[in-house]
Amino acid sequence: MKRIYGLLLIGVLLILLSPNLLSDTIKLTNGSVIYGHISREDIDKVIIVDQNGIENSIPRDLILSIDKGLEAKKEVQKVIITLKSGIEVKGSLILDDANSVTIKDETGIEKKIAKSNILDIVIDLDNPNEKPITIQSYEEPETDIETEIVASPAEKTNKFNLGLKIGYQQLNCDILSDRYGKGLVFGGEVILWLHNKYGIGFNVERYSNKSEYDYDDIVRKYEIYITPVTLTAYYKKQSFNYKIIPYFGLGIGQYFLNEEMTDTYWDYYEQWYEASDSETGFHCLCGFQYKILFVEIKYSTMFKSSWGIEGEYDDIGGLNIGGGLRF
Missing domain, CATH: 2.40.160.20 (Porin)
Structure with missing residues (x-):
């Protein structure tokens, strides 16, 4: 009987802890890593819901590897994004996809920035000698809206x-x-x-x-x-x-x-x-x-x-x- 109780207790603990321990991991060709839960996989794309509840569609040609059910170890990468207008945006890199870069700025608001509006991105703010990594300009027409705030109202x-x-x-x-x-x-x-x-x-x-x-x-x-x-x-x-x-x-x-x-x-x-x-x-x-x-x-x-x-x-x-x- 004690053994049954012990197994039940272990099962309950696994259910309670599993959301924090298990996560899907997508590694991109540019070196970025996305953590979350994969909700759908298509021939040409993978849809993953990240830890902030935001749904991201990742093209297959940008994916290096997919690991399911692995423990997520977050590595927050700080960046400075310089827009073509001359404005600098600082924050932590959340997602870097084919058309945009999503960061969380210093006030905690998430911003999605079109790559067509980006001049360059400087990685690793702690190293002043770090050379800028320039993001290639795409063919999409530039928009008057340089950044899109994607934070939910609760944030x-x-x-x-x-x-x-x-x-x-x-x-x-x-x-x-x-x-x-x-x-x-x-x-x-x-x-x-x-x-x-x-x-x-x-x-x-x-x-x-x-x-x-x-x-x-x-x-x-x-x-x-x-x-x-x-x-x-x-x-x-x-x-x-x-x-x-x-x-x-x-x-x-x-x-x-x-x-x-x-x-x-x-x-x-x-x-x-x-x-x-x-x-x-x-x-x-x-x-x-x-x-x-x-x-x-x-x-x-x-x-x-x-x-x-x-x-x-x-x-x-x-x-x-x-x-x-x-x-």
Whole structure:
């Protein structure tokens, strides 16, 4: 029985790992190598879907060899492409076919450049003595469009995210933690991403909870609201091979406290008290995002204490666990 379980486990691991381990490899006559999955083979061409999800049609006369199911070892080749207009385009070479060259530029955007518009290509930027490798001009007429951006919308380098979040928070202050316990947190955020890697976000949340104590001749009710207004610097590890994207953040903000207490005597006489304060705090966070879904853990702490209904609270920050949607 243990052996059967072991074989099943090995089978599951092979299924999970095989997309990352196995890949088709096409070697071209010009020395370039394309990695991906061959979707169709015709007499005159081979169609391969590369690791960015882009479908490429490769003529047979440009193919040196085809290796199927081999482990792909990427070798990123950096190039400088000089256009006939005098413009230079820098990036990593992705595909070099009969009519065009596709590179990923320094901002992460893929560009497809017609060879009829290319003056020369310099290979190996690390070697200043490298001689330019000139691409032969073809017979196709020149076009006014020198480069075509072929990146998908999901690969935009600068974009906004609008987010909605809900979760629970445990307060740091022992007095508040004993009085209220865990409370509901909800909020919204706006994040500007730069190069699809670094971000700056504006976030507003609201923590709320209630508690009640029944004494001999008095019923005491508490309500608390904490509203953090924060700025966060984000970093996320973006990769085309990852469906789940990890991210991290550090930030600072202002935390607004409002606490109310109501005493009811003999069921007919009430006294009401209220206290408000605000304090500056620091927070750090980490999370994972899958498409528009995300989960996140955030810890916040104050630089100074705050004042509430019954005295001084040393820290109105806490541990926040939640999730939500980002559009």
